[in-house]
Amino acid sequence: MSSQSHPPAALAATRHYSLGDPVVLGLSGGFIVLFVAFSLYDSEAVASSIGAGFAWTAAMLGSYFQLLLLLTFFIAMGLAVSPAASAKVGNLDTPELSTFKWLSIIMCTLLAGGGVFFAAGEPIYHFVVTPPAFDAEAGTVEAVAGALAQSFMHWGFLAWAVLGSLTAVVLAHWHYDKGLPLQPRTLLYPVFGERLLKGWIGGVIDACCVIAVVAGTVGPIGFLATQVSFGLHELLGVAEGYATQLVILVVLGAVYVTSAATGINKGIQLLSRFNVFLALAIAAIIFVFGPTLFLTNAYLQGFGEYMSSFLAMATMTSETAPAWWMQWWTVFFFAWFIGYGPLMAIFVARISRGRTIRQMILAVAVMAPIATTVWFTLLGGSGVHFQLTGAIDLTEALNNFQFDVATLTVAQALPGGTLMALAILLLTTIFVATTGDSMSYAIAVVCTGHDRPHVGVRIFWGIAMALMAAILLKMGSGQIGVLQQFIVITAIPVSLILLPSLWTGPQAAYAMARQQGLTTRPKVILND
Template sequence: MQLLFPACLISIVVLWGILSPTTLGSTSHLVMTAITKNFGWLYLWVVLGLVLFSLFLATSRYGNLKLGKEDEEPAFSLPSWFAMLFAAGMGIGLVFWGVSEPLSHYAKPPPGIVAFTPDAAGAAMRYSFFHWGVHPWAVYSVVALAIAFFLYRRDGVSLVSESTNALPWRAVQKMSGVFNGLAVIATAFGVAASLGMGALQINGGLSVVFGVPVSVTAQVGIIIVTAALFITSAVSGVERGIKWLSSINMIVAAFLALLVFLLGPTITIIDTLTSTLGNYLTEFVRMSLRMTPFRDSEWIGEWTVFYWAWWISWSPFVGLFIARVSRGRTIREFVIGTVLAPSIAAFIWFSVFGGTALHMEIWQSLPISAAVQNDLSTALFVMLGQMPLGFIMSIVATVLVLVFFVTSGDSAILVLGMMSTGGKSEPANRIKIIWGVLIAGIAISLLLAGGLDALQTATIVFALPFTLVVILMALSLWRAVRDDWKEEQRAERELRRRMRDFMSK
């Protein structure tokens, strides 16, 4: 098995968290504080650069280049493709933060805004759009596009290092093993953070529906049971387990959102979407580069920097998975499908759930924000409990989180298996099982070391070195796209010349 060092490092962290969770939590917190203080600006600039780069590729002359042969058709239908990339990219996170993030910002808004005011409510929705909109999907899109481009147009393998091959620097070429190792580590900890959040929320849902106590013991048990489920799904393969579970996810998520939209404050939800979208577009650049050098505030680090690190840590996993299922699509179609469409879906989701929760808090004086401050993982169920058919919707939401949990886990197992076997598109089941156990172990270890805070901390710490790899991947993609376009133009000119010669005879 390749990439032995990342697997050993992951195992050490798992054992550390189990044997001495307090020291793991305190050590990682110190490292995270240093990273957010000294490198927060780097995350902001890199992610904004990826946004601009992805939009340029989609709107430029290079957008017609196909990921594969010119006559190839997409490997999956558009609905199946979108369902898989959406479930792998954001599933658990959207459900977890759909209510809790807007209400968290409403109670503790960005610097300069007074809490529990209309301005705080507007900022809460605007920053929720910002954290879950174009920026994260641009990170995924560029990383996935780089991998897919070299995989399908250059006949490469499914490895992160393969997508840096267009760079002429010998030092970069010698670092391929390091790049793949960093991708494995970032993927493992990023996915484990999301699975840990999923366990917290499943526990919250089971508490509301069945009275299961909210405890670390219950959450560890949930991780063990669901790990068995996503390992089983991963072993069954993409075409069956992951594809069908992702499609089920989308149907259940759409059904739950539709119920809340119809049974909740429908007009308020529409107004929220309209107003927030306008504010998001107006404040886009300012939010993208906002730091607080002259104000003592941890808000940017705790939210924006954490999110950008989270998306970067997820990018090798989501990127490899999206590349795996995106053969036959043009660059323009790929970017629109992986940036614009999911962003719109996220905007709708936050408008429905965040808008409903804020409406209850402001106009009905229901203490939703107090529930959020008490336990983030139960915020969604507290809100649903105030609505007609609330108990039924809580059951649906619990099932949704569970299925998202499984799809994220089985997708991660597939990707980690690909990276640790030299890029094989279908790793051996033994490899998938090993990675499934390791991911579950990381999630359990981090929960024991400090719950949600430890999960967030690990994500930021292990995403930093991979940020430099993402920059190199974007540069390599630019060189490769430019060269392939020039080659196609030369081929077309040669074909036209031959046709003229033939016609003149």
């Protein structure tokens, strides 16, 4: 297998700053300072401005976001069955990580806290409020399949594919084979050339992606503090309030900062492996001692409905569904995943050295989504069962989007009661920690342009996100929600960064395959 080649132009563009690119640090750090400062000065004005931008983006660009995810998934699937998919990532004959460690990191990093937060509440919400794609009467047995199918749509194949399939292939080729930096700007290199790699333009591109991830990661960190604080109060009588939330943030921050500082082969993979074992244990208990037959039937029906109604759900717009529903569900989630796309792709490319392109795409875009649907069925499907039988009633809580209440209520109704609820709170905490450590690491990679970034940069970003969550929580959890909405706005520039991968992804794959002697397809990659 050939060694890395470094074109002179690329060498000139890949200079590294020991503590980061000043443009990226200035813009992304400036965003944190300005958001917090303006929130302290006039939180209502900030919330109103971002809310208006959020609504406009959802209304005007929602269909574009949906189309981007659809094309990414289908092109990635076509690439996965092509001859080029046998090419290996990173000029390694054997993988750096074992299969279990690798899959554990992918699952924990990409599913992360969001999937745990919504796994219990979202299926129940769609059960008590029938999604626009379906016409079953809410709260009935007939509504179960549609409720799960809609949840699968938001957290399934499309969501995962945009997080690390085509983009990861592009980054893997240009970084490992051509020596370009492992940064979002490299995604645009095949189209615009080296001018994007040097100077402030590349810094702005990278900063947009960092800001999107900061907005998307601080949200789960802050929401976790409120959820765990609420859970400990309900289960153990611990005083609920900002002091408890602050202690939770300190503990959480200490865990994921330590994990990020020790790196992928130590802290990050150890935390991911532990979380996978805990999730498997919880899943087994739910399945064996819970409503086993109901869950089995619900999964088969829900997944079948997901497949048969896939395009109908994926292409639904505000013309055929209520605008508020599209804004707060499909468009919000799809924009959230787009915002994470470049940095998740960097992380996937970094941990996948020695894997084939086929393995990388199938793990991210097929295996992980299927595992996610199983998890949503076990946790959310159990909640639907309890709601259907009258054991719990979350209609009012979910109509008010109180997903922390939903998670705890379902957890307490599961086998084991309080112990199960505490285990799920622990699982949620570690899931968020795996998001925090992987994104601290990925942001550090972007800032330094090096796939083994300075430990100080990793620690800085981990602490910065926890500190931002603490300040915003002091103002009230509503301000965390405002920041969460901001990721939909940041998805606009990030989507343009992802867009070229629809054609540069297959081009990069065939370039890797030619280099490794696996195909003789004519060379078509731009700037290769």
